[in-house]
Amino acid sequence: MRVTTPSGVVEGAEGDGVLLFAGIPYAEPPVGDLRFQPPRPHPGWDGVRDATRFGPASAQSPQRLGAPLPEFPDWSEDCLTLNVFTPGVDGALRPVIVWIHGGAFTVGSGAMSWYDGSSFARRHDLVVVTVNYRLGALGFLSLDEVDGAQPGAGNNGLLDQIAALRWVRDTIAAFGGDPGRVTVAGGSAGAISIDALLGMPEAQGLFHGAILESGAGQPFHTPHVAAQVTALFLEAAGVSGVAELKSLPVEDVLRAQGAVAAQLRTTPGAVRAEDGRPVTSAFSPVVDPAAGPRTTAPGIPILLGTNLDENGLWSVMAPELAEEQLQRRVSRMHRDPDRLLEVYREELPDAAPGDILSRILTDMIFRIPAIRFAEARAASDPDVWMYLFTWPSGAQDGRLGACHLLELPFVFNQLTAAGVTEFAGPHPPQPLADRMHDAWAAFARTGDPATPELPEWGRYDASARTTMEFGADSRPVGDPGAAARRLWLDAR
Known part of the structure; x- marks a missing residue:
């Protein structure tokens, strides 16, 4: 089955009454000089793009978050893709669920087998979209105080999610979905992300319902906290500026990221909030309480x-x-x-x-x-x-x-x-x-x-x-x- 999107034609696969279009780019690969930059529109492709295989997750290191979980995913910096599960590309306008995966903002993948949207499509005639976004330092390292040319880098993972929601708004009708009935859903870090999206003007109008599982009301990093994390990260990476960071092998980025996370776990007070409370999570959305009231997406x-x-x-x-x-x-x-x-x-x-x-x-x-x-x-x-x-x-x-x-x-x-x-x-x-x-x-x-x-x-x-x-x-x-x-x- 083929579908024409604004970026080009994709060809998916059918299985047990559900169509899967996997690994569709929703933004340009954030590599090279685009590392730590907000997502940009994908330039498109010629011919027919194979959409039968999931794209790689964001760069990440294996972590044991607790009890046994599914397999560790393939990863790459070129990770800004999404997957669509749909009952049909027949012009119908079905409700849409956009799933944002969890994983402490450092691990995870929209392709995890637990997030297979086939049952929603088959049993309830819904369209499900699962999303990959930048994790860890690549998605949530604040560089505002390091380089004024990198504003908002501490929320690039959220901006990726917004770019995916814009793709849904502009494209999902071609996959049998209704852009006017989009529910954004997420668990753990995905729910924390949605909490943040509810307050971001850039996200308003892109979804019409929200499901937050085990993550609502969590504290975000303030700029004060984010600046401390960034200082520790630069020290661990052995660099002093953004130009060096952009040329650093991604494996070294992950090593520095892991070193900072370990330091926060083993050294209480290595990073402290304004009230003196020790901070234990290295990477999180960054929200400035001094910037004024957040949008709260009324009516959702x-x-x-x-x-x-x-x-x-x-x-x-x-x-x-x-x-x-x-x-x-x-x-x-x-x-x-x-x-x-x-x-x-x-x-x-x-x-x-x-x-x-x-x-x-x-x-x-x-x-x-x-x-x-x-x-x-x-x-x-x-x-x-x-x-x-x-x-x-x-x-x-x-x-x-x-x-x-x-x-x-x-x-x-x-x-x-x-x-x-x-x-x-x-x-x-x-x-x-x-x-x-x-x-x-x-x-x-x-x-x-x-x-x-x-x-x-x-x-x-x-x-x-x-x-x-x-x-x-x-x-x-x-x-x-x-x-x-x-x-x-x-x-x-």
């Missing part, structure tokens, strides 16, 4: 949520924790650590100290920021829906719980994809995948995740705090974990 429906045991992805690798270590850690997290521990012990009466700490970290890092985001959004825009994923993985002797990323193969209905059994256990429940998959599809189609198979899913507000629990049973819950939630929000 939002679906967001977290997993019950997000931190299980990392705590499964942590050494056993003693009671005194737990108390010491918690004393640095909250102004009333005794009450905080009391609340979590009531919630987890038989849990070991390490499991209690893991749940506290889950709430502090993921659930409470998401609640704050939902609260703020619902105060002005009522179309906000919250979920909580509670089904526990059967892998790793059950120690992962309902951990970070576990919901993704359920959302995409890809329970047989590579790595799912190692991550979720041998028999992940297909009915749960059906419920989540159908709800996400309903949201993309109508802006409301309600389906006939789910109980009534009320909108989220600061009074009822209705949250759809996806677990052994799927049911709406009012203000889950209320006691802990109140303690965290009172500590603002």
